[in-house]
Amino acid sequence: MKMTIERQDDIARIRRSWARVAAGGDVVARLFYIRxxxxxxxxRAMFGTGMSDQARKLMQTLNWIVDHVDQPAALAPEARALAVRHVSYGVRPDQYPAVGQALIDTLSASLGDDFNEKDAAAWGRVYGTLSALMIAAAYPDEAQ
Known part of the structure; x- marks a missing residue:
């Protein structure tokens, strides 16, 4: 599966909204996991009690994705590798939508009125592209 994120407006919205929320660091990550x-x-059973390392990893991963969202040649292999690693954690394809929803809800809660429907739609499209690529890599028999 080829990954393409071509909408420049989506890329700009992703970067603009992430720049405003990323400063929250671990707090944002904790909000994500709560959601x-x-x-x-x-x-919840996939995670231990200490979520600090997991929060840090989430923020690092999201920072990397946002930095490379306009570079599918760099982003795609990393997304595939991430997906394959997540299989060993017990992640199933049917859990990807909940992660996307938690991400968008977290951004919305963190940014309030500075996060609008167009921002949510951009994140949804980018997450949808990434998650489809990841599912295809980790679960080739279940990819749509």
Whole structure:
């Protein structure tokens, strides 16, 4: 599966909104996991009690994705490798939508009125592209 994120408006919205929220660091990551566990309680069992390292990793990964969102040749192999690693953690294809929703909800809660429907749609398109690529890499028999 080829990865393309071509909408310049989406890339600009992703970068603009992430720049405003990323300064929150671990707090934003913790909000993300709180929301993920609300949406998909079964995912909580995948994580230990110490979430600090996980919060840091999430922020590093999101920072890297945002930095490379306009570079599919760099982003695609990293996304595939990330997906394959997540199989060993017990992540299933049906859990990807909850992660996307938790991400968008976290951005919305963190940015308030500075995060609008067009921003949410841009994040949804980019996350949808990435998650489809990741599912295809990690679960080739289940990819749509």
């Amino acid at each position: 993920l566990f609300e949406i998909s309680p079964q995912t």
